[in-house]
Amino acid sequence: MFLQSAWFHAVSKPETAVPNRVLDTSLATAAMKPYEVLKASSSSFAWPLRLISSDRRDAAHALYAFCRVVDDIADGPGDSEARLAALQWWREELSRVYDGTPRTAVAQALATAARAHDLPRRAFEDLLDGMESDAREVWQHPTISEVETYCWRAAGTVGLLLLAILDVRGENAQRLAETLGLAVQLTNILRDRDEDVANGRIYIPVGVDASDSGADLTARAYEVYKSSDALIAELDRAAARPIRFIHAVYRRLLNRLDRPNGVRPRADLKLLLSASAETFWKTR
Numbered sequence: 231m232f233l234q235s236a237w238f239h240a241v242s243k244p245e246t247a248v249p250n251r252v253l254d255t256s257l258a259t260a261a262m263k264p265y266e267v268l269k270a271s272s273s274s275f276a277w278p279l280r281l282i283s284s285d286r287r288d289a290a291h292a293l294y295a296f297c298r299v300v301d302d303i304a305d306g307p308g309d310s311e312a313r314l315a316a317l318q319w320w321r322e323e324l325s326r327v328y329d330g331t332p333r334t335a336v337a338q339a340l341a342t343a344a345r346a347h348d349l350p351r352r353a354f355e356d357l358l359d360g361m362e363s364d365a366r367e368v369w370q371h372p373t374i375s376e377v378e379t380y381c382w383r384a385a386g387t388v389g390l391l392l393l394a395i396l397d398v399r400g401e402n403a404q405r406l407a408e409t410l411g412l413a414v415q416l417t418n419i420l421r422d423r424d425e426d427v428a429n430g431r432i433y434i435p436v437g438v439d440a441s442d443s444g445a446d447l448t449a450r451a452y453e454v455y456k457s458s459d460a461l462i463a464e465l466d467r468a469a470a471r472p473i474r475f476i477h478a479v480y481r482r483l484l485n486r487l488d489r490p491n492g493v494r495p496r497a498d499l500k501l502l503l504s505a506s507a508e509t510f511w512k513t514r
Contacts, residue, residue, distance in 0.1 A: 250312050273294070278479075281471040286396065290395055293391055300358060303317055314365050326341075343395065353391050360380060361384075369426075380433075381411060381415035385415035386412065392472075392473075396472070398465060410455075413451050417480045420451070
């Protein structure tokens with residue numbers, strides 16, 4: 231780890247006269263191996279990734295690590311200018327991924343995954359657009375269209391890339407990524423609403439629900455979870471297992487949030503992890 235850190239400071243850090251601690255933090259994470267990033271994050275996504283065949287799991291870890299790095303920049307500390315500058319560096323690193331000249335360990339692993347599984351670059355570009363919108367904007371009652379665009383960028387893109395790793399492509403992959411990505415991100419919005427409001431972000435669309443209870447957004451999430459059921463049923467068993475897992479965990483979370491006084495703290499890992507463990511053993 232210390233050797234990796236020295237390496238990225240010597241080779242990967244951009245030449246600039248202005249220190250950027252946000253970028254430095256992201257580069258420290260990116261010096262780790264992708265699986266180490268996943269392990270350090272204690273993410274519930276470690277569970278569904280275990281359901282991916284061993285020959286594809288390294289690519290999934292690389293995808294997760296890249297997403298973790300850029301998401302931490304978008305939602306982390308630091309002023310907007312520093313976070314946007316860091317994301318711009320990572321956009322350039324993405325170009326190096328596809329040019330075959332990545333500088334960081336995470337990006338090197340991602341380059342291997344992109345070559346092996348023909349990962350669509352446009353999905354990564356859209357993902358970075360979503361991260362930049364979080365770093366740049368203070369969300370205040372966006373339109374429904376804006377929310378759905380954001381959900382595609384923040385979650386649908388990741389789903390499309392994961393499906394490519396699972397060798398699911400074409401119209402079915404696009405539709406499934408759109409529907410399940412929308413459902414998952416709407417669930418995240420409902421889960422994090424109180425914390426987001428405290429940070430000046432209100433993702434509940436204007437005119438959707440006057441009481442701000444999120445009831446209409448909850449109904450929309452249930453609708454798209456149901457739409458994704460038939461699409462998941464079309465997948466072969468190997469591809470369906472991790473996708474069905476994600477569907478089950480987040481659907482269960484939505485059910486929990488839909489109860490009176492539903493639990494909504496972002497750090498409520500016990501709920502996600504208990505659901506993850508239960509679903510994991512059912513789908514083994």
